[in-house]
Amino acid sequence: MNVRDSERMIAELSQKEEYSLTDEVECADLILINTCSVREKPVHKLFSELGALNIKKKDGAKIGVCGCTASHLGEQIIKRAPYVNFVLGARNVSKITEVLHRDRAVEVDVDYDESQFAFSEFRSSPYKAFINISIGCDKQCTFCIVPKTRGEEISIPADLILLEVKKAVDSGAKEIFLLGQNVNNYGRRFTSNKESINFTELLRRVSSIDGLKRIRFTSPHPFHMDDEFIEEFASNDKICKSIHVPLQSGSTKILRAMKRGYTKEWFLDRIDKIRSTVKDVSISTDVIVAFPGESDDDFEQTLEVVRDASFEQMFSFKYSPRPLTEAANFSGVVDEAVAKERLKRVQEMHDEMLDKKSKAHLNRVYSVYFEELRSDGFVAGRSDNNLLVKVKGSENLLGEIVDVLITKVARLSCEGRVV
Ligand code: SF4
Numbered sequence: 001m002n003v004r005d006s007e008r009m010i011a012e013l014s015q016k017e018e019y020s021l022t023d024e025v026e027c028a029d030l031i032l033i034n035t036c037s038v039r040e041k042p043v044h045k046l047f048s049e050l051g052a053l054n055i056k057k058k059d060g061a062k063i064g065v066c067g068c069t070a071s072h073l074g075e076q077i078i079k080r081a082p083y084v085n086f087v088l089g090a091r092n093v094s095k096i097t098e099v100l101h102r103d104r105a106v107e108v109d110v111d112y113d114e115s116q117f118a119f120s121e122f123r124s125s126p127y128k129a130f131i132n133i134s135i136g137c138d139k140q141c142t143f144c145i146v147p148k149t150r151g152e153e154i155s156i157p158a159d160l161i162l163l164e165v166k167k168a169v170d171s172g173a174k175e176i177f178l179l180g181q182n183v184n185n186y187g188r189r190f191t192s193n194k195e196s197i198n199f200t201e202l203l204r205r206v207s208s209i210d211g212l213k214r215i216r217f218t219s220p221h222p223f224h225m226d227d228e229f230i231e232e233f234a235s236n237d238k239i240c241k242s243i244h245v246p247l248q249s250g251s252t253k254i255l256r257a258m259k260r261g262y263t264k265e266w267f268l269d270r271i272d273k274i275r276s277t278v279k280d281v282s283i284s285t286d287v288i289v290a291f292p293g294e295s296d297d298d299f300e301q302t303l304e305v306v307r308d309a310s311f312e313q314m315f316s317f318k319y320s321p322r323p324l325t326e327a328a329n330f331s332g333v334v335d336e337a338v339a340k341e342r343l344k345r346v347q348e349m350h351d352e353m354l355d356k357k358s359k360a361h362l363n364r365v366y367s368v369y370f371e372e373l374r375s376d377g378f379v380a381g382r383s384d385n386n387l388l389v390k391v392k393g394s395e396n397l398l399g400e401i402v403d404v405l406i407t408k409v410a411r412l413s414c415e416g417r418v419v
Contacts, residue, residue, distance in 0.1 A: 001090075001150075001179055002067055004130040006034045009066065009096045011122035016097045025056045030100070035069035037145050039320045043069050050081045064088060064099070071149035072324070074108045091135065091151045110136075110151030113191050116160070121167065127175065127371045127399050128214075129168035133161055133202065134180035138188070139221070141248075142259050142326035143288065143319065146181060155186050157194040158202055165209055174401065175214035175240075175369060176206070184220040184229055199224075200232045207238040213401060214369060214384070215239045219246060223261040225270045234277040242282040242312075242386035243274065250305030251298035254291050257330070264305060271309045282385040284313035289346060290339030291319045293332035299342050306350060312357065312386075314350045318343050351411065358409045361387065365419060368404045370397040378415075388413040 009032065013019040022028050031053055036042045046069055053063060062085040065077050071089035078084050086099040089108035094117045099105040115135055123129055137146050138153040165176050180186065186199035197205070199220075206215060215238050220229075222245055233239055245267075249255050252263040274281055287302060306314065318339045321328040334342075368389045370381035379393040389404055390413065391397070397418075408415035 001132070001181075002034050002036060003124065004132055004179055005067065005090065005093045006032075007122045007124055007130065008093050009034075012094070012096050013100075014122065017100065025053060026058055028057065028061055030062045030064065031057060032064045032066055035065060035067035037068040037072050037149055037322070039317065040322070041320075043073075046077075047080060050084065054081070054083045062086075062100070064096075066090070066093065066096075068146070068149035071108045071110060072145060075106050078104055078106065090149055110149065112151070113154060115154040115156045115191050121171075123168070123171075123173070125371060126172055127369065128177060129164070129173040129175075130177045130179055131161060131164050131168070132156060132180065133178045133183060133186055133199075133217075137181035138185070139182065139261070140259055140326075142257065142330070143291065143322065145322040145325055148324045150181065153180075153182065153185065153189060155188065155190050157190060157192065158197055158205060159194070161202065162205060162209070165206055165212065169209055169211045172399070174212065174399070175216065176212065178202075178206070178215065178217040180217075181219065182221040182224065183217045184224040200229045203232055203236060203239060207236050212238060216242070219244050221261075222246065222267050222270055227273065230270070230273050230277060233274070240384050240386065241278055241280055242284070242384070244284045244286075245271065245274070245309075246286040247302075247305060247309070248286060248288050249291060249294070249298065250302035251294070254294055254298050257293055258288075258291060258327070264301060268305060268308060280385050282312040282387070283309065284386075285309070285311045285315070287314060287316040287346060288319050289316065289342040290334035292327060292330035292334065294319075294334055294342075303346060303349060306346060307353070310353060310357070311350070312354075314346075316343060316346055316350070354411045358411055358414075361406045361409050361414050364406050365403050366406065366416075367401055368416075369401045370399070373398060389416055390414075391416055391418055393418070 035046055064086045065084055066088040068090045070087045077087050086105040088099050091110050091112050092107045094114050095107050099107050134153055134155045136151040136153040184199045186202055187196050250264055366383035368381045368383050370379050372380045373395050377392055378390040379397045380390040383389055403419050404416040405419045406414045406416040
């Protein structure tokens with residue numbers, strides 16, 4: 001979401017204010033930091049980064065702080081770092097060219113409706129396009145600050161989404177990435193009287209666009225993963241066979257405390273349904289260990305689900321209390337040493353599983369979309385099921401989807417040759 005928000009701000013600034021990008025901080029007239037607030041560490045990093053940028057920047061250059069930490073801290077950022085020229089929340093990126101001209105501007109309204117806003121174009125990759133299908137989140141997961149920083153969930157009208165997809169495909173993108181906090185809750189609320197369709201129908205309409213080869217999306221919510229959606233995911237050839245299914249915990253007791261809306265059994269049932277209907281699917285997940293009240297038994301259940309679901313990728317973290325969230329006031333805080341140990345155990349177990357699973361890729365042929373030319377003579381891309389694959393080659397491969405025979409495997413990537 002932040003990558004896409006950055007692209008939107010870059011597009012607005014370059015087309016309306018004639019800015020262009022530079023990698024040299026010392027040359028910049030404007031320095032933007034697009035922030036995350038899901039965990040505590042990036043918030044601390046923001047202020048040390050701001051101090052360093054203030055020393056490096058040229059005279060008269062402006063600094064703007066954008067994104068979720070901007071939404072959450074608002075004016076406090078300028079109080080703590082008075083050289084910051086403006087603060088722009090994650091729900092207000094369309095106002096970038098406005099706040100630019102108002103010194104000490106703070107725009108952090110989480111109710112602001114950007115769902116009808118037509119942004120100008122900028123893409124960080126010529127090969128794929130990130131396209132928002134909804135903004136905000138209506139869930140109230142007790143550990144999560146996102147509903148407070150991105151506001152309530154509003155779906156972007158399907159005709160605007162289809163228009164953006166067509167524009168991206170016409171300009172050369174073969175792959176699009178549909179984005180939202182809960183993509184499969186799409187269609188629940190629009191701000192205008194638009195035709196209401198669900199996510200499965202949106203996928204069908206997007207896939208009918210000529211020239212589009214691949215569709216990816218993130219993140220679906222396990223609660224909304226109905227059979228109709230899984231069957232479309234399985235049968236629609238344009239939809240890449242990789243899916244993120246965020247577990248968070250394997251204990252139904254902890255899932256309830258997190259207000260996730262599903263049980264351990266429902267989660268495993270959805271994984272079974274996906275694995276049994278989608279050949280060669282790759283499933284990734286998120287896991288939080290040491291949520292307040294997590295007992296040894298709760299944690300063992302998380303290990304059990306991670307083992308049973310056999311995820312191809314896992315993003316795991318120790319619980320980090322966030323301001324404005326319910327869980328920040330929960331009792332039953334897990335001892336730091338125990339939390340560290342649990343994180344180590346789940347990661348080691350998953351790494352071992354991956355080492356075994358990755359061997360199965362050897363001598364298989366995957367269809368790979370090449371997007372990156374590396375300095376070591378390799379070209380890298382992703383298979384349909386999201387495997388990172390590299391082959392020896394030149395820029396001729398960039399933007400091409402070709403079959404690759406896998407000749408070498410590692411835990412997170414493979415090497416092969418074009419066949
Ligand atoms: S679904 Fe839960 S975890 Fe995801 S953004 Fe919404 S509140 Fe946060």
